Amino acid sequence: MSAEDPRQKIPGVPRHRREFKALADGREPFFPNFLLKEWIAGAVFLAGFMLWVIYNPVILGPKADPTDTTFIPVPDWYFLFLFQFLKYFPGPDIILPGVVIPVIAILLMMFVPWLDRSKSRRPFRRPLATASMMLFIFMSIWLTAEAWGQHEVEIGAGVAQASSSNGLPFAVQHPTSKALLNTSMPGYTIFQQNCAGCHGSQLEGSVGPELRGIGNVATAQQLLPVVTKGFSPMMPPGGGLSDPKQLQSVVDWLAQQKQH
Amino acid sequence: MIKRTYDWIDERLNITPLWRDIADHDVPAHVNPANRMSSFVYCFGGLTFLMIVTQILSGMFLSMYYVPDINNAWYSVQYITNEVLLGQVVRGMHFWGASLVIIMMFLHMLRVFFTGAYKAPREMNWVVGVLIFVIVLAFGFTGYLLPWDQKAYWATSVGANLANTVPLIGPYLKSLLAGGSTIGALTLTRFFAIHVFFLPAALLVLLGLHFVMIRKAGIAGPM
Ligand code: HEM
Numbered sequence: 001m002s003a004e005d006p007r008q009k010i011p012g013v014p015r016h017r018r019e020f021k022a023l024a025d026g027r028e029p030f031f032p033n034f035l036l037k038e039w040i041a042g043a044v045f046l047a048g049f050m051l052w053v054i055y056n057p058v059i060l061g062p063k064a065d066p067t068d069t070t071f072i073p074v075p076d077w078y079f080l081f082l083f084q085f086l087k088y089f090p091g092p093d094i095i096l097p098g099v100v101i102p103v104i105a106i107l108l109m110m111f112v113p114w115l116d117r118s119k120s121r122r123p124f125r126r127p128l129a130t131a132s133m134m135l136f137i138f139m140s141i142w143l144t145a146e147a148w149g150q151h152e153v154e155i156g157a158g159v160a161q162a163s164s165s166n167g168l169p170f171a172v173q174h175p176t177s178k179a180l181l182n183t184s185m186p187g188y189t190i191f192q193q194n195c196a197g198c199h200g201s202q203l204e205g206s207v208g209p210e211l212r213g214i215g216n217v218a219t220a221q222q223l224l225p226v227v228t229k230g231f232s233p234m235m236p237p238g239g240g241l242s243d244p245k246q247l248q249s250v251v252d253w254l255a256q257q258k259q260h
Numbered sequence: 261m262i263k264r265t266y267d268w269i270d271e272r273l274n275i276t277p278l279w280r281d282i283a284d285h286d287v288p289a290h291v292n293p294a295n296r297m298s299s300f301v302y303c304f305g306g307l308t309f310l311m312i313v314t315q316i317l318s319g320m321f322l323s324m325y326y327v328p329d330i331n332n333a334w335y336s337v338q339y340i341t342n343e344v345l346l347g348q349v350v351r352g353m354h355f356w357g358a359s360l361v362i363i364m365m366f367l368h369m370l371r372v373f374f375t376g377a378y379k380a381p382r383e384m385n386w387v388v389g390v391l392i393f394v395i396v397l398a399f400g401f402t403g404y405l406l407p408w409d410q411k412a413y414w415a416t417s418v419g420a421n422l423a424n425t426v427p428l429i430g431p432y433l434k435s436l437l438a439g440g441s442t443i444g445a446l447t448l449t450r451f452f453a454i455h456v457f458f459l460p461a462a463l464l465v466l467l468g469l470h471f472v473m474i475r476k477a478g479i480a481g482p483m
Contacts, residue, residue, distance in 0.1 A: 026292070028286065028292065030282060030287050031283035041293070041300075048287060049357070050353075052356060053356050059341075060334070060337055060338055062410050063410070064334065064408045064410055064413035065410060066444075072412050072414075073411075073415050074414075075418070076400055078362045088279035094422070098422040099425060099426055109390045110386075112378055113380070121376025121379060121483045122376070123375075123376070200361075211369070243342055244338065
């Protein structure tokens, strides 16, 4: 490592390196020392991410239908807190949570360095800044949780009262007419191939519950999230289906099963 | 051979100082998790960047199949999901990656906030950071419409109606966003252009500024 020959190659180290052993105070050069360790952290992070991606396939919801005004809108999770905030200001006041407050919040954030002018950087020495941020985090988490809970309830609207002691979302009324309806729909075939094993080829139920008359208590829109989610561990997500189009066909067909 | 090629280029363009500056600057001890495990909070910015890179890559591949038109958008996404080789994985990366960028960026911002690293001389970099934050949220908002499914359509309607409530300029703001009076073909092409051209351009410029400023001011010292 002495300077006799600057081009002398030190194994594992790029040619142009001068003195590069970690310095006494713990500093080290960005490249290669730091980056060689850093990429390991990145690789582990990416590997975890890929596992998550592979085990959590994304599904595509039904195609947009501008005429279907019954659809309950829901944003992606990171906008839920804002979405929930809107609900507390009905009518024209919606401009407050929808526009005014977010704009003020962003401006406040931008001016943080000039709002908090204390010399100290320690969080406890600048209680106002720390407390404001804590409050913001707490409120966001709380609003998100509220929005989430309410959306689950809305999706299963009309389901809550139907839900009987067995805890199923859609309690069918065990109708007396047994004939299957609309068996020419594509969903019928998909059902026979994927779901009949558990729910019976005549919807009479075996491992899974009877589904005759399910169209009386649930619409396709209510069924879709329930079937997509499945019932861990008894029913796999999507009942074993992952193709959103097939899922849609199946629930469309199920929603037609209005036996009495 | 490689060395001779490098020297040949270097003689002409003098590129060594460019990368030596990046390679040689010291990483201080207090941000290096190899010294103290709790320093991992200083990795959040780098991990955010890693996710931004994967978002750009997966987005580039998605755009090979995606069609920004109201009749075909949904079918093209369905095709990506069910037919394209590894389409499900690439779409999954882009979908989950969007959330992860936001989570990591938020954690990074909290790290900067609670270590008071936005104080002089780093005020400008904090402002750039807030702008980046807004841009990333805009990525999320515009990207959500692109699959053209029910969720996409109705969430965007809520957004457009919000724009409408702004006094005086509301209706103009709404048609600027939606490209018309309702969410339709023009909204989709507009959101697509914003999502894949306007926002990435803005993001890359801001990230460039972000990194140059970090390099100039250095990472804030221990508290
Ligand atoms: C795409 C988003 C972003 C990326 C890729 C990014 C990347 C980085 C990186 C790699 C660092 C070096 C230190 C570290 O990793 O902790 C850094 C520092 C910094 N970032 Fe970001 N950042 C992003 C967003 C933000 C946001 C949203 C803010 C604040 C609102 C912000 C404010 C800062 C500041 C003030 C520093 C200097 C901190 C110091 O010197 O200790 N950044 N950023």
